[in-house]
Amino acid sequence: MWPYVIRRVLATLPVLGVVAVIVFLLLRLSPGDPAAIIAGDNASADDILAIRAQLGLDRPMLEQFLLWLGQLLRGDFGKSIYLSRPVLGLIAERVEPTLALSLSTMAFAIALAIPMGVLAAWRAGSWIDQTIMAVSVLAFSVPVFLIGYGLVIGLSLSLDLLPVQGFVSLTEDPVAFVRHLVLPTVALGLVYTALLARITRATMLETLNEDFIRTARAKGLAEPRVLILHGLKNASVPIVTTIGTGLALLIGGVVVTESVFAIPGIGRLTIEAVLQRDYPVIQGVILAIAFVYVLVNLVIDLSYTLLDPRIRY
């Protein structure tokens, strides 16, 4: 087990290296001179040269890359051009809302989707199955912002049950934290619920046709035990993969939801940085998200060995 874990961790390094190169080139190859953008419309040629020297843009490409990489390894992601603050600090501030929303969304989706998928597969072809699948198609097809605004109008504005938007830190006020998370979680979670329910149904359907399920029934086991212990555990690899990938996508892609509900997370930071061409921040966000992806994939891979004893590397 441990040799595999170590090998698997080491294998992530080249991936992160490639990401670093791409992110570096992104800035150098993108149209327009960053120095000119930073200097503004009224800057003189001298100003631009000064800024260029300050950013190290006048040195050879390779030297620039190594310099930048060295800074990265020391945890220095550079400074925001507009806010003049360290990028890492900016990202750190936005981590809590994004992480809270991503995790609550996934928890919501798992809690709903797995029972739905198992039930649909168990009674495949019946009205239960058809209803569950129809609901999931609907949930999958409606855009997040539509569900979001719908929930805001219904639950917040009309019934005044929940706050319309914003975010409150868990440490500040746990109750307000939860209340603010409910609507964005539901809005964002329905799509993932639909996706996960479909994956669960498909893999369970396959598993329930296996001979060992018939053996389990022939032993006189009750259906819940057959379905969960014998069925779901065998179907878990594709399900966990979907959950992991979904979580990684959520962390990198909650842009729309954060905008609709005015949540100051990574998604909003990304949009702001892109609009302002704040390259160091864009780079930092991309690197951070890439790191999360690699980490999540690592965890998924490692979880396989726990879920299925046949998988050994």
Next chain:
Amino acid sequence: MTGLAVSQPVLVVEGLRTEFATGEGHPMVAVDGLSLYVRRGETLCIVGESGCGKSLTALSILRLLPRPYGRIGAGRVLLDGQDLVQVTEAEMRAVRGRAISMIFQEPMSSLNPVITIGRQIAETVMVHEGLDWADCMDRALAMLRQVRIPEPERRLQEYPHQLSGGMRQRVTIAMALACRPRLLLADEPTTALDVTIQAQILDLIRDLQAKTGTAVVLITHDLGVVAEMAERVLVMYAGTKVEEAGVEELFDNPTHPYTRGLMAAMPHLGGAGGGRRRLHEIEGVVPSLMARPAGCAFAPRCELATERCRREAPPLVGIGGTHSVACWVTAGEGVLA
């Protein structure tokens, strides 16, 4: 019931009819009016080609027909007098794995790949006998010893993929017998195994049967297995019983043309000429259950078929002792054949 029962049968099946719902109104009949019985300590072999309904007979007895299409259309399945067709699903669960166990053809796929062998055996004991988990694991260990698995302590913690096919079939037997069932249904238990392993598994089943007095219904297409294991034999064709007899009587005096065909298709050494002869084969294929012929189901493949065979299905008639056959032509020959 046929003949005079020496001891009360454990299982009596009467007029079992197993059907599958189809899109077009009338269901497909997979098992048609089958009756059988098996006594304590006795082995009944059900023989027939694939698709003749022998496996579905076993699944019907356990009420494990594939949902939602399969169902028992008629008949009774009496376990010590109690009709299993009528009991509730919860009562049926208490029967499965406890009073009646089943082992399947594929030891590779009939064990759960992600649960240890020990847990899979112990689970059955826990569900039916409600013992402490530690006691259930002790029973699992004892069962692994009984089916002669080497290093049983270590095997307890292992997963099915770490065992060979023969060892896995031993595990399924251990699992099936863990609660000392009155009846064991064995569906082609050796078909997927190497020939040398087949003999070991059959020996094991026979030994354990002698120790526990379990009645065995062994389903096979292999007359070699029948000769080895059976006390009585039931020959099935296209969902119906075509012949039934004691094993020696059946081999000495096969009466139904289909049974005779099966026997002729079996390889022999040292025939009349002392050399090898070409195996006889039964021409044609098993009729589709959807398009069952009007008369005798075997008629289209039967060399002896008459006009009557094609028109009218022959009833099962006794032709002496416990031997009975369903054939218009050969039943009349009786013991003369």
